[in-house]
Amino acid sequence: MEVRGKCALVTGGGRGIGRAVCLELARGGASVAVNYAGSEEAARETVERCLELGAPDAFAIQADVAEEQAVAAMLAAVEERLGRIDILVNNAGITRDGLMLRMKDADWDAVLDTNLKGAFHCMRGVYQGMMRRRYGRIINISSVVGLRGNAGQANYSASKAGLIGMSKSMAKELASRGVTVNVVAPGFITTDMTAALPQAAQEALLATIPMKRLGAPEDVARAVAFFAGEESAYLTGQVLCVDGGMAV
Ligand code: NDP
Numbered sequence: 001m002e003v004r005g006k007c008a009l010v011t012g013g014g015r016g017i018g019r020a021v022c023l024e025l026a027r028g029g030a031s032v033a034v035n036y037a038g039s040e041e042a043a044r045e046t047v048e049r050c051l052e053l054g055a056p057d058a059f060a061i062q063a064d065v066a067e068e069q070a071v072a073a074m075l076a077a078v079e080e081r082l083g084r085i086d087i088l089v090n091n092a093g094i095t096r097d098g099l100m101l102r103m104k105d106a107d108w109d110a111v112l113d114t115n116l117k118g119a120f121h122c123m124r125g126v127y128q129g130m131m132r133r134r135y136g137r138i139i140n141i142s143s144v145v146g147l148r149g150n151a152g153q154a155n156y157s158a159s160k161a162g163l164i165g166m167s168k169s170m171a172k173e174l175a176s177r178g179v180t181v182n183v184v185a186p187g188f189i190t191t192d193m194t195a196a197l198p199q200a201a202q203e204a205l206l207a208t209i210p211m212k213r214l215g216a217p218e219d220v221a222r223a224v225a226f227f228a229g230e231e232s233a234y235l236t237g238q239v240l241c242v243d244g245g246m247a248v
Contacts, residue, residue: 001028001228001229001230001231001232002028002229002230002231003025003028003029003030003225003228003229003230004028004029004030005029005030005056006025006029006030006086006087006137006228006230007030007031007033007078007082007083007084007085007086007087008022008025008030008031008032008033008085008086008087008088008089008228009032009033009035009074009075009078009085009087009089009122009126010022010025010032010033010034010035010089010091011035011065011089011090011091011092011118011119011122012035012036012037012065012091012092012093013032013033013034013035013036013043013046013091014034014035014036014039014040014042014043014045014046014060015039015042015043015046015191015192016189016192016193016217017091017141017186017189017220017221018034018089018091018092019042019046020216020217020218020220020221021089021091021220021221021224021225022034022046022050022058023049023050023053023221024221024222024225025050025055025087025224025225025228026049026050026051026053026054026055026058027053028225028229029054029055029056030055030056030087030228031055031056031057031058031082032050032055032057032058033058033059033061033078033081033082033085034046034047034050034058034059034060034061035060035061035063035065035074035092036060036061036062037062037063037064037065037092040060040062043062044060046058046060047059047060057081057082059081061074061077061078062074064114065090065092065114065117065118065119065121065122066110066113066114066117066118066121067121068121071118071121071122071125072121072125075122075125075126084129084133085129085130085136086130086133086135086136086137087136087137087138087139087228088122088123088126088137088138089138089139089140089141089224090118090119090122090123090138090139090140090141090163091141092114092115092118092119093115093141093159093193094111094114094115095111095153095156095193095196096108096110096111096155096156097152097153097156098152100154103154103155107155111156111158111159112155112158112159112162114159115156115159115160115162115163116158116159116162116163116166119140119163119166123138123166123181126138127174130174130177130178130179131174131177131179133178134177134178134179135178135179136174136177136178136179136180137179137180137227137228137229137232138167138170138179138180139181139182139183139184139224139227139228140163140164140166140167140181140182140183140184141163141183141184141185142160142161142163142164142167142184142185142239143156143160143185143186143187144185144186144187144188144243144247145157145160146159146160146161146162146163146164146185147161147185147239147241147247148247160185163183164183164185167181167182167183167237167239168181168237171236171237172237174236175236178233180227180232180233180235180236181236181237182227182232182236182237182238182240183238183239183240184220184223184227184239184240184242185239185240185241185242185243185247186215186219186220186241187209187215187241187242187243187244187246187247188205188206188214188215188243188244188246189214189215189216189217189220189242190214190215190216191217194214208246209245209246210245210246210248211245213244215242215243215244219242220242223240223242226240227240
């Protein structure tokens with residue numbers, strides 16, 4: 001994958017899958033803007049590691065992707081520093097699990113606002129610049145749950161399925177302008193998000209994975225880097241599952 005000299009923004013890039021994506025792009029020679037919402041320390045650490053790996057530039061930038069104004073300010077600041085955004089990775093995501101019967105509007109709104117509307121804000125923000133330059137790589141992090149559903153995750157699965165629909169629409173809107181939009185759908189990956197699941201839920205999930213093991217953030221990052229590469233120009237609107245066979 002050729003990302004040398006490209007400028008990337010990764011939402012939620014400070015930790016977990018987002019951090020692995022930042023490091024993979026940095027290793028490839030891209031400059032990286034590491035977005036975070038609350039984890040400033042983790043984002044700074046990611047920045048340091050990006051620079052060690054050879055990123056020409058890397059810096060942390062705070063913004064809650066659910067907030068339209070905050071995203072506009074973030075995109076302006078990134079473009080000011082890097083000159084442009086060639087690669088956008090919409091990775092920021094949260095869960096607020098529970099059976100629908102007991103799900104509060106606030107749990108629904110928080111998940112949809114962060115996971116789906118956040119990606120909408122960022123994509124709309126980079127749209128014109130990428131179109132004008134006739135180059136762009138947008139990669140949205142969905143989930144196997146967005147394809148298959150999961151009891152207790154109606155809000156999360158709706159947000160992740162929504163990301164797939166939105167990405168396919170955007171792929172069609174931007175295809176003739178040299179901008180590709182693709183989706184990576186991870187299965188069960190070792191991060192803070194999955195560590196928070198009760199032991200019984202983790203064991204039940206493990207039983208559904210043909211490879212009988214969890215994935216690593218780096219497994220997802222390599223798939224993201226594949227779509228982010230210059231050579232992947234003829235690939236758009238695709239969903240790539242990184243899941244040890246879970247969705248087969
Ligand atoms: P983590 O909980 O480890 O990290 C979540 C990241 O999202 C953090 O960097 C966090 O930043 C950021 N974030 C959350 N809310 C916001 C917000 N409002 N604005 C900006 N950033 C925000 O999760 P993972 O690394 O596991 O997940 C990353 C993505 O991958 C998510 O979209 C998740 O849904 C998806 N995914 C994960 C799977 C897994 O098994 N782990 C499986 C399938 C999909 P901060 O700490 O600063 O708040």
